[in-house]
Each structure stands twice: as C-alpha cells, then as structure tokens.
Amino acid sequence: MKTKTASASAIALLMAIAAPAFAQPTPPSSSHDSHHAQVAPSSTPDIPDAATSAVKQVDDFSKALAAADFDRVKSLLAPDAIILESGGVERSREEYLDHHAKSDAAFLGGANVNVLSRTARVDGNLAWVATESEIHTSRDNKPVTLLSTETMILNDRSGDWQIVHIHWSSRPKKAE
Template sequence: MKSIATFLILILAMVGVSAASAQSQPDATSHAHHPAAADQPQMDVPAETETAVAVAERFSDALSKGDLKTVEELLAPDVLILESGGAERSREEYLGHHAISDAKFLKGTHRQLLRRRARTAGDLVWIGSESELHAEKDGKPLVLLSTETMVLRQTPDGWRIAHIHWSSRPKR
C-alpha cells in the first residue's frame, strides 16, 4: 500500500510539473517561426560541437550536389534515417533507395537555415536545424518549412552520422 501511495504522489508531482511547464511555454501565436533577420540564422552551436556541425553541413552540401560518394563516407554503416513515417536502417539501404531521389529534389532547391542548436554528450553530438526550402513543383514555387535532427558519433575516422530525422510541411 505504501508503494502505491508513493507511486500516486510521483504521478501527481509529474502532472503538476507538466502543468506548470505548459503554462510557462509561449502560446502558438507568440512562437516565432523565423529569425528577425532572414539572412542571419539563429545559431546556438558551442565550440565543442563545431567539428560535428561542419560534418553535418558537408553531408547536406554533398547530398544537394548529388555527391553520393561523400554522403556514403559521412554516414555510419548502421545509420537510422527516419522521414515521413518511414525508416531506412543502414547506409546501404538509404543509398539504394531514397538518397538518389533526395539528391534530385535538393539539387534544384535553395535551403535557408533559420535556426540551429547543437549539444554534445560524450562521443555524441546532436544537431537540430530549422530551415526553409525553396523549390519548384509543377512549375510553381514551393516553400517548405523543414526540421532536421542529426546525431553524430565520434569514430576513429572522425564524426559520422548515426541518425537523421527529417520532417517538413508546406509554409502557409
């Protein structure tokens, strides 16, 4: 009985913390989706993450240029890529499926980085990026709001991408 009471107290405490946290969060109308100066992304990238962030940028640049050799080099063999409810569970699976279509789409796309945050934890760095992708679809301009999370792992060969999660939606 004592353990049930302790459990209930913990649950109530967590609900109270969640409610207090939710109240302190800005509402959707006050949430800014773009930095004040469109040409200056908001960056929160500590010095200890800069080398990993440079690898993530190199990967994005290579993919947009169709340089699949560099894409392959920067992905860990066991990379997990999640996008649009789907998963690719290895470098070979990604290179054999979506990498080609991703490169084709990105080739004609301009990416405008809006925000980036990076943090380190041991031999891992995670990077969260928000961007606008400017493209054309059926001859008409298309602007997508895109989010990307990458986790990079330090290896004997340098930083390698162990996980990517991409999400996007049309800008209203």
C-alpha cells in the same frame, strides 16, 4: 542490472530531449521533400565550440547530397545509420543509398535553402544537431516554400564524427 550501453542510453536521452521540439506532422507529399542542403544560418546559431566539427559534418553531408556526391555521402554516414522521414525508415547507410538518396539529391539540386535556426550539443562521443530551415523549390512549375526540421545524431568514431541517425520532417509554409 542495466543492459543498455552508455552510448545507447545517451542516444535515448538525446532523442527524448530533441524530439518534442522538432516533431511536426508531415503532409502527404513526395518522400524527398524533407531533405535539403545547408547554407549559412540567417540567425545566430546556438553552437558551442565543442560542437563545431559535428556541425561541419552535417553541412558536408547536406552539400554532398545536393551535389549527388554519393561517395562523400557514404563516408559521412555510419554503416548502421537509421534515417527516418515521412513515417518511413531506412535501417542502414546502404539501404538509404540504394533507395532515397538519388531522389533526395535530385530534389536538393533545384532547392534554395535558408537555415532559420540551429542548435547543437556534444556529450562525450555523441553530438546532436537540430536545424530549422525554409526551403524554396517548385512543384508542377509552381513555387513552393517548405518549413523543414532536421535532427542528426553523430558518433565520434576514432576521431571522426559519423552520422548515426537522421530525422527529417517538413510541411508547406502557410501563406502570410
């Protein structure tokens, strides 16, 4: 007898599909180097019409975080959201808002983000959005460019997409 719900099984499947494509080692750095606000993609995104509203929620979340609009951030995150970054985990919306959200917002306030690629899919009441970006910022008054990957899983709860899972990973871009 199966004990997993359809939603849990779908999330596990989505994670299995998306994780290998976006997993990257994260070098030692401050914990907030992996977040960023979304901007218009510089390449053609792979987003079917069914996923556009989920992608809009992801963009709204990123913009709200960059603007330090924590009320809006809170409204877009599910109460039971899980956020993974740099080998750490925050197991709820409240834990994230009480810990890393403020430093993430401060980091994003001074960052310039260029979305390189985006893919999104919807299956029933679940959607995932995978984004690759280049982030331009500075550290110790020196310019830094980071390559960043982000996966967000959203659940349609009463007609409104809420973010239930975020995974951020980044690394410094090697000089060309």
